[in-house]
Amino acid sequence: MAEWTYIKKGDKRPLGRVLVAHGWPDAEWKLRAAIFGDGDEPPPNRVDIAIWHPDTSKWCRSGPRLDYIKGVYAWMPLPEPPEQEPRE
DSSP: OOOOEEOOTTOOOOSSOEEEEEOOOOHHHHHHHHHHOOTTSOOOOEEEEEEEETTTTEEEESSSSOOEEOOEEEEEEOOOOOOOOOOO
């Protein structure tokens, strides 16, 4: 399996679909922090399949809609799919 590539300013972004790791305080996280008072904890980290959109210089979820992803800090190539066992 490939290693995570941490993003540095000025580095070239990958082409095509990749896995991205991101953590950003979204609205749900902010609401929970306000209600339960755990705003000192960092927002949860997530992993998504995404593409780099060069026209907007933003990461987008891979799918029919281009939902932007904030707080991407690392990426890695998609792993190879598992091989199917032969059917008997």
